[in-house]
Amino acid sequence: MPANTSPLFPLTPNVSGVQFGSTALTKSDGSAVTGIGTDIFKVFTAGTNGSFVEKIRISPEATTAATATSATVHRIYVSSKTSGNTANTDTYLIQEIGAAAQTADHSTNATFYFEIPLNIKLPANWTILVSTHVVNAANTNWVAVVFGADY
Secondary structure, eight states: OOSSOSSOOOOEEEEEEEEEOSSOOOOOSSOOSSOBTTTBEEEEEOOTTOEEEEEEEEEEEESSTTEEOOOEEEEEEEESOSSSOOOTTTEEEEEEEEEOOOEESOSSOOOOOEEEEEEEEEOTTOEEEEEESSOOOTTEEEEEEEEEEEO
């Protein structure tokens, strides 16, 4: 039973994030080689009545000052899977972005983030997953944060 009806409005904010890129996924068809949490990463899970997802923000970070990230392509998927291996029958690519190398944790220059508007409704318990085509450079990570709300 939906939480809100006529018209349908989100009920509870749902914001979540993940560090990703410790392992690369070098294909874009949605099928992970080793599974969620290893080469494809879960950043958001829709609530029990479904969710509205406004946007995703991807930012670089570093554990050592003035460290450059790897240039790569980030991929965003929607999936009916919440754990285990994904396949191209349950995980679907919705966006790719090219990310040039940039210096994170810099003393005089801020990093730039990528903000991708999604504005989509997800069925109950569906997920948003992210991957990167190139493994992170040493002492760097990428962070994805999803802003949404549950119905």
